[in-house]
Amino acid sequence: GAVVSQHPSWVICKSGTSVKIECRSLDFQATTMFWYRQFPKQSLMLMATSNEGSKATYEQGVEKDKFLINHASLTLSTLTVTSAHPEDSSFYICSASTGGGLNEQFFGPGTRLTVL
Amino acid sequence: GEDVEQSLFLSVREGDSSVINCTYTDSSSTYLYWYKQEPGAGLQLLTYIFSNMDMKQDQRLTVLLNKKDKHLSLRIADTQTGDSAIYFCAESMGGGADGLTFGKGTHLIIQP
Numbered sequence: 001g002a003v004v005s006q007h008p009s010w011v012i013c014k015s016g017t018s019v020k021i022e023c024r025s026l027d028f029q030a031t032t033m034f035w036y037r038q039f040p041k042q043s044l045m046l047m048a049t050s051n052e053g054s055k056a057t058y059e060q061g062v063e064k065d066k067f068l069i070n071h072a073s074l075t076l077s078t079l080t081v082t083s084a085h086p087e088d089s090s091f092y093i094c095s096a097s098t099g100g101g102l103n104e105q106f107f108g109p110g111t112r113l114t115v116l
Numbered sequence: 117g118e119d120v121e122q123s124l125f126l127s128v129r130e131g132d133s134s135v136i137n138c139t140y141t142d143s144s145s146t147y148l149y150w151y152k153q154e155p156g157a158g159l160q161l162l163t164y165i166f167s168n169m170d171m172k173q174d175q176r177l178t179v180l181l182n183k184k185d186k187h188l189s190l191r192i193a194d195t196q197t198g199d200s201a202i203y204f205c206a207e208s209m210g211g212g213a214d215g216l217t218f219g220k221g222t223h224l225i226i227q228p
Binding site for chain 1: 124156157161214220221
């Protein structure tokens with residue numbers, strides 16, 4: 001149980017285009033979903049926290065107009081990278097939490113974005 | 117600010133014990149976690165420890181927490197080839213609405 005999927009697993013796009021990444025909790029309802037970004041040989045950096053039905057909370061330095069997050073249901077959150085540029089190329093990972101004190105987060109396999 | 121540090125690589129022989137170390141800076145961390153990342157797979161929670169504990173053992177895994185020194189370690193007994201992965205230390209203030217702060221990950225390499 002507790003499986004989280006991401007789609008697509010990798011995407012290549014041209015500079016200036018927008019890319020949508022989906023994160024789904026397959027067998028549980030996630031009250032909170034998180035989006036992380038990972039550069040090569042770097043740690044995962046939290047980008048934003050989203051709760052179903054409300055606006056996402058972005059970490060300092062993350063542009064909310066560039067990284068649009070929608071959490072329309074308890075099983076789906078989407079991250080849209082708008083007007084992507086080469087510096088947005090990275091590995092984007094989502095996680096989903098059922099809440100509770102332990103804060104156990106279940107992670108998706110990640111999406112590799114390459115912007116040409 | 118919060119910071120979690122780990123060494124990038126650890127090489128051990130199959131059958132030996134592996135000890136992966138982590139230091140953190142935020143003394144108000146409530147939970148500390150160890151995650152495992154294998155190629156093509158999502159991060160998998162291996163184990164966790166609550167901040168008021170010193171040690172936790174779960175089969176081949178032993179977690180030691182030195183809260184005074186803000187030092188966390190993960191010991192894997194009888195290391196197997198299947199343990200080859202990247203291990204991330206992470207901390208949280210607790211509560212289901214908090215994102216995690218991760219270290220850069222330690223790549224565990226198993227020598228035959």
